[in-house]
Amino acid sequence: MEKVDFLAFGAHPDDIECGIGGTIAKLTRLGYKVGLVDLTLGEMATNGTIEQRQDEAYKAMEILGASFRINLEIPDRGINLTPENIEKVVEILRKAQPKVIAAPYWVDRHPDHERAGSLVKEGFFSAGLNKVLPEIKPIKRPEKYLRYFLTISATPSFVVDVTEYYSIKKRAVLAHVSQFAHRPEFSQTFLNEGQFLGRIESRDLFFGAQIGKRYGEGFVLQELLELEHPLVLIK
Template sequence: MKLDILAIGAHPDDVELGCGATLAKEVSKGKKVGIIDLTRGELGTRGTAETRDEEAFNAAKILGVQSRFNMRFSDGFFLNDKKHQLEIIKMIRFYQPEIVICNAIADRHIDHPKGSDLVSDACFLSGLKKIETIYGESKEPQQPWRPKAVYHYIQWKDIEPDVVVDVSGFMDKKMESVLAYKTQFYDPNSKEPETPISSKNFTDSVEYRARNLGRLVGVEHAEGYTVERFVAIDSFFDIK
């Protein structure tokens, strides 16, 4: 399945929180978008791996993405090593995305920068023809594929973005997909233990970060990203 954008997160809900509005906007424009979760979030304090599976499925439907796949790596303990890189390379070569969006380059949760580095390294290695991979039932070696660009969304830490995407009109869809993770986020009636992301302040922060980034560039809402190479434009008039 050829995708325009492949969004990857260490845990189910990372993608929704980091770039959900961007994905919803691109889907509305006819782009083919997929999501990969590296783990099932099985170490999360609230909920279970099974509830996360269901919530991730519901969130994907809300965003309208073409596919969602879970790598089932070990939550908290996966590594950026050859074994895990090869598994990600197989997925990149299978989906052949033009753009990959992945975890923040630095963050509170150790899986986020690990996932960021893992995906970034795999995107580069995926373009090397001497790395041979076979995926699924096919006995034929996969063809090399390297995305045109890798972008990193922003998570817990307020990292200054290199580029922002105007997502005005798509924040409601983003928040609906985020709140599909009913066991994870603010619920005044929940009997689950409190966590850093279960407070109302956290849920509110998702909206006000997007509103503040939008304010800084003159739109209603925006999502920010860091880049791995310079962003090139054809003309200054392309900049909003």
């Protein structure tokens, strides 16, 4: 595992792409190093084997240009705030040393998304504690912890223009064939019945419209953002 500038967490192998695939594609094309962390293998999904889902996840990683993708193998539907799970997040944060991390927003249709954000927050805080995994150094927290949206949105703290990179996001999402493709061999689900991908795009169009762009991805900061002075807002 190498050091990265930005580290994204998702509960399942397709969450990161659906939420902030455009931002990740933008960051990697701008020369930043990005890592991806899936908390579970998504083994409870109606369609797709573990092996299929892992293959799809790595294809999506390559499309986005991320430096690595790691799965913590926490049981799907079992993302609990246990010391063991928190330490798994701490270990990743200490080894990758990201400046900024992102995980799902705290309100969502899927309980795993909500719990993923809570678990990452616990790990974020514990990463700065000397008595948690003291053998893994440096003992420090990332500088910022962001939340991104999946099935439920709210007012973002800021929006990233991802218009130029949106086709890459679409390719990365569609790399998860077992989840989003409507094929005879797959059972029909909420994800592949034809409207889910449209909902993702509608959300991103809405956020883009808020900043005068075509596509945008919204993020939430749980603390106030400090600025040196108002003129740093000017590009």
